[in-house]
Amino acid sequence: MPGRGAPAVKPANFASSAGRLLRLLSPDTWRVAAVAVCAVVSVALAVTAPKVLGDATNVIFDGVIGASLEPGVPKEAQVEALRASGQTQLADMLAAMDAVPGEGINFGTLGTLLLGVLAIYLASFFFGWAQARVTARIVQNAMYRLRRDVDAKLFRLPMSHFQRESRGDVLSRVTNDIDNLAQTLSQSITQVITSVLTILGVLGMMLWISPLLALIAVATVPVSALVTVLIARRSQVQFKAQWKTTGEVNGYIEEMFTGQDVVKAFGQQDRVVAGFAPANDRLYSSTFRAQFVSGIIMPVMMFISNLNYVAVAVVGGIQVAGGALSIGGVQAFVQYSRQFSQPLGQLGGLINMLQSGVASAERVFGLLDSREESPDPAHPVVLDQVRGDVAFRHVSFSYTPQAPLIRDLSFEAKPGRTVAIVGPTGAGKTTLVNxxxxxxxxDSGEITIDGVSTMEMRRDDVRRCIGMVLQDAWLFEGTIRENLSYGAPEATEEQIMAAARATSVDHFVRSLPEGYDTVLPADGGSLSQGQRQLITIARAWLANPSILVLDEATSSVDTRTEVAIRQAMNALREARTSFVIAHRLSTIRDADVILAVRDGKIVEQGTHADLLEAGGFYAELYQSQFSGPVTADEPPE
Known part of the structure; x- marks a missing residue:
């Protein structure tokens, strides 16, 4: 099936794409600074809390031990008595405590410490909440600007871009990839800042409590970093494949859904389902590998963290027994070791997310970096009043350099005249209009409007003076009235009604329950193809252009409606230059001049009667429509 291929993807350049992604945040620099400040305060408070809790534990433990000591006897004397009895280890522990013989738990001090911990956690929560709120604003601002830039970019891309790329893949970049970017930034900005600050703060506290235990905890960092890097290298490739195949699947589904009438008409449902299976299998495989490989990071990090926890618990217990560390200090250090390993694990998991986000960023940036249309002239010519004098002078054009299509073509359409373009399929008729x-x-030559080259005019100015009705009727989701006035939003109700009556739209619209307020889906809903075509013709009528292009505009209407449309078009073409591309040669017999095109060249031109009398290429085309089936020796339509 055509259009299924995803675009070629360059090898991932993580550093470059990540840097470009961060530059998206530059307009909100002050907000990023506010996030950093909130993170510093929140982390500082969170890091302080375990130390205060450790002090509270010491108050409780000292109170329990103090209550068990002999009142009135100094602690130092009781320590010496323990040493004398051979209980050296117990004596070292007691010496390191602040226990007061005969006194129990100091609930006043304990209460103050616990209230302090509660206040610390509440303040940390508040600054964390503020950080999350500001981060959400930063990310959504960035995504708003990115979507705006992508939307503007789509309108600057040449038509050839959309012929090369699958529409589903383009939509996937604009929707899925940007949504994935938003999710990545939302979580990574907060987690990166918080995790780094937590690691630094916790490391400082651990060094303060016990340098030896801090050394044990830090020893696992290189191992964790090495494992993360090794796994991330593999996961990045898999995430690129995942988002590439996501675009393929979206493209296939979009194409098959759009063409479901054709699929069902030809009974190809089984073939479409079978065609979907390989793309779905590739997406399953790439997604499974990406998620599995990246998912290994967290279990590995947890395993290393558990080894670190065991080492800290054993060595810390030995230090407490030797009086080198208080039990509250060990408790605080265990909490810090968890706090230390948790952000390391988060950073490991964050790399998983960043790989996916940067893969999406590359696809979006690839769209933004696509070659655009040539820029409009810096000082364009603006036609105040367009008469409609159109000339092609020695025009050559090819979609690809290897296959020239239009070669040295010249003709002129005078104002108010109707020019019909006929020829076999692939001769270049629609290309002339494009x-x-x-x-x-x-590629070369010149196209002029009223003597001014179209290359010296803005594209919008060129298209503003041309009304176009295509063979494929395009309607957007909205009311019939909105569709009619699409090219003339300032049109009055009377003008809309006049255009509708002139093009035979009024009679079937009034039969609808909501009339002109009937809301149409993007595909026209229950309207027939002919009715949709009538609305597009009325839309062109209402726009009141100086130049009119009808690309087989009546091909979808019945013969009786075609007569009415031809009469309406005759009135519309008055004082306008009109280009009519037609396969039904009977519809262009009244054209002022007919151009017979073959292989990108005009082989004949003249009126209908003159060309029939000449008995050449046009006459053969005309007779082939009324003299039975075309034989092998006759040219195709």
Whole structure:
């Protein structure tokens, strides 16, 4: 099936793409600074809490031990008595305590410490909440700007870009990838700052409590970092494949959903389902590998953290027994060891998320970096009043350099005249219109409107003076009235009604329950193809252009409606230059001049009667429509 291929993806450049991603946040520098300040305060408070809790534990333990000591006897004397009895280890522990013989727990001090811990946690929560709120604003501002830039970029891309790329993949970049970016930034900004600050703060506190235990805790960091880097290298490749295949699947589904009428008409449902299976399998495989490989990081980090916890508990217990450390200090250190390993694990898991986010960023940046249309002139010519004098002079054009399509083509359409373009499929008829509208730029030659080259005009100015009705009727989701006035939003109700009556739209719209306020889905809903085409013709009528392009505009209506449309078009074409691309040659017999195009060249031109009398290429085309089936020796339509 056409259009399923995903775009070529460059090898991941993590550092470059991550740096460009961070530059998206530059307009909110002050907010980023506020997030950093909130993070510093929140982390500082969170790091302080375990030390205060350790002090509270010491108050309790000292109180319990103090109550068990002999009242009135100094602690030092009781310590010496323990040493004399051979209980050296117990004596060392007692010497390191602040126990007062005969006194129990000091509940006043304990209460003050516990209230202090509660206040610390509440303040930490508040600053954490503020950090999360500001971060959400930063990320959404960045995504708003990114979506705005992508939307503007889409309108600057040449038509050839959308012919090369799958529409589903483009939509996936604009929606799925940007959503993934938003999620990545929302979590990574907060976690990166908080995790780094927590590691530094906790490390400082651990060194203060016990340098030996701090050395044991830090010893696991290089191991964790090495494991994370090794796993991340593999996961990055898999995330690139995941988002690439996501685009493939989206493209396939979008194409098959759009063409479901054709699929069902030809009974190809089983083939479509079978065609979906390979793309779905590739997405399953790449996603499974990406999630599995990156998911290993957290279990490995937890395993290393547990080894660290065991080492800290054993060595800390020995230090307490030797009087080198208080039991509250060990308790605080155990909490710090967990706090130390947790951000390391978060950073490891964060790398998983960053790999996915940067992969999406590369796809979005790839769209933003796509080659754009040539820029409009710095000092464009603006036509105040367009007469509609159109000329092609020695125009050449090709979609690819290897296959020239239009070669040295010249003709002129005088104001108010109707020019019909006929020829076999692939002869270049629609291409001529695309060149006139500047959907594509010519390779050589010149196209002029009222003597001014279209290359000297802005594309919008060129297209503003041209009304176009395509063979495929395009309607957007909205009311019929909104669709009619799409090209003339300032049109009055009377003008809309006049255009609708002139193009036979009024009679079927009034039969609808909501009339002109009927809301149409993007595909036109229950309207027939002919009715949708009538609305597009009325839309062109209402826009009141100086130049009119009808690309097989009546192909989808019945013969009786076609007669009415032709009469309406005849009135619309008065005092306007009109280009009519037609396969039904009977519809262009009244054209002022007919251009017969073959292989990108005009082989004949003249009126219908003159060309029939000449008995050439046009006559063969005309007779082939009324003299039975085309034989192998006759040219195709």
């Amino acid at each position: 060149l006139l509208m500047r959907f594509y730029d010519i």
